[in-house]
Amino acid sequence: MFTKRRVLGGVAATIGLIMVATTASPAGAQPESQDAPQRGVYEVRGATAAPERTAVAGSGVDVLGVRDGGMTVVASPDQARGLRASGFALEQVGDFDAMLARRSGEARAAGVNDFPPGDEAYHNYAEMTAALRAAARDYPDLARMSSVGRSYEGRELHMLKISDNVAQDEDEPEVLFTCNQHAREHLTTEMCLHIVDRFTSEYAGDPAVRQLVDSREIWIIPQVNPDGSEYDIAGGQYKGWRKNRQGRGTDPNRNWGYRWGCCGGSSGYPSSQTYRGPSPFSAPETRAVADFVGSRVVGGSQQIAAHIDFHTFSELVLWPYGYTYADTAPGMNAEQARRFQDIGRQMARTNGYTPQQSSDLYITDGSVNDWMWAEHGILSYTFEMYPRSGGIGGFYPPASVIPRETARNDDAVDILLRAAG
Missing domain, CATH: 3.30.70 (Alpha-Beta Plaits)
Structure with missing residues (x-):
């Protein structure tokens, strides 16, 4: 080792x-x-x-x-x-x-769940839902909307599939993009919606986009944690909320089943921001996404080859494992570790992020990347998006940066889509 x-x-x-x-x-x-x-x-x-x-x-x-x-x-x-x-x-x-x-700034009227004035370009849950429906309506041959399940408070966990023959389950490599596991990280929802828009609206005019859509099946879940996201903007007042809304809240990215609670990288106290929940997949949101990933095992082979989970902030490209400082561990040999590193560094060269193993930050356990790789062999990364540094405002960059900071990851997304082949 x-x-x-x-x-x-x-x-x-x-x-x-x-x-x-x-x-x-x-x-x-x-x-x-x-x-x-x-x-x-x-x-x-x-x-x-x-x-x-x-x-x-x-x-x-x-x-x-x-x-x-x-x-x-x-x-x-x-x-x-x-x-x-x-x-x-x-x-x-x-x-x-x-x-x-x-x-x-000033609070909105009671009962209004929307972003503060000036940040209206961010999508709340209803607007995100409408954007996915519009993509499926406007590009019916490329985009199909579905749900992987429901959140703790009963919201649909919407998903969009993009493929040239979207109604068919083709024998093509599949890639999954997930966003907004942590409620206050709203820029990530915009990242997933940007991927949706790019691979639908640019399909006819961009040969590179068309080639990727024609050779892959792309799955996008823009809000893994819609309850927390809606709570974080209730009344037009940011709350700095991270977790889901189950009891005092579970951190979805400490609730995944691989090495759950093993290594000091999560908390057993419900008050903690990194509370891992009482058991693996006790959060209905993580269970729903995990069940979807499991459903993509066809004929004994996992069809999803690669995955990015978008977060904010710090401008990092991270890969497994998070639960150990070791480069290799059970289920990750030296060749596999080098592949993670090589692709992670390629992606980071395109967006200016810093590439590193997740545990180079600090130990985390029960994370999505560790589970995706260890349980399914999926090449799974976390992107920590803009800004590079900052206090609580780092979670709430002005809406004016959305186009620039989402497009900044176009080349990296393409690299992962190609690597999935």
Whole structure:
């Protein structure tokens, strides 16, 4: 088993200090309400190695972004004190709720679920649904709309298939694109809708688009977590909400069944932003997508060859595994690891993102990429989209960037579609 170089001496001591200082369990955050007052936004310095960042994430803070040796987190006063006691330097850059209020502006009328004024170009659930229906109506030979199931609150988890013979199940490589697992990451819904628009409206006039559509079956799920997304914009006020709406919320990207809760990369506390749920696939949204992926096993062979799960933010291309620092592990040999790296770096060269293994950030367990690869052999990546860095505003970039930042990934998407063959 090949492993990376790791700074282990002082890091192990740091992790131990954090666990003592915060009384966090090895499996994640301490039982502290995410709705507690005085949530500060901090820049954390000193977490330059992945084990140190894992320790910070495991202290119970809400990690907003990681970049250039620093972390931006939301922390309670107790969490901030615990991190400082463990040797990390923290600089408070704002109050979480005040920053959200400033970014949101004036509230909309009660009962209105839409983005704040100025951000109307983002699609809420109804608008996303209408966009998919329009694509299926306007391009009936290329696009077909369906659903993989329902969310916890009963919303359809819409999916669009794009193919030159869309009504047939052809013997062609399949590629899946998923967006908006985390509620506040609205730019990702726009990314999936951009893929829909590009591979339908440009089919007739762009030979490269036509060749890909003619030789692949493309599946797109623009909102894996519609309940959380709708809650995050209720009343036109951003809430910084990450999870689904099941109880106190489950983090969908810690709820997948492979190595669920194994390695300190998620939390067993419902108050935590990385709460993994009481059992694998306890979130109906992850179960529905997993069932769809399982349904694509035809004649004993998985038809989906490649997958991107879009997130924000930090401008990264990430690949498995997230649960271990090792480059190789059971189910991932050296040749397979090199293929992930090679394709990930090719994609990153086209969009300017930084390519790396997921655990190079910090340990995560129960993630979609690990499950897709380990359970189905699907070449699965996470893209952390624009911006490169930022506080809570990093989740809410102005709507004016949507065209630029979605088109920025066109070449990378094409690379993965070709690699699937």
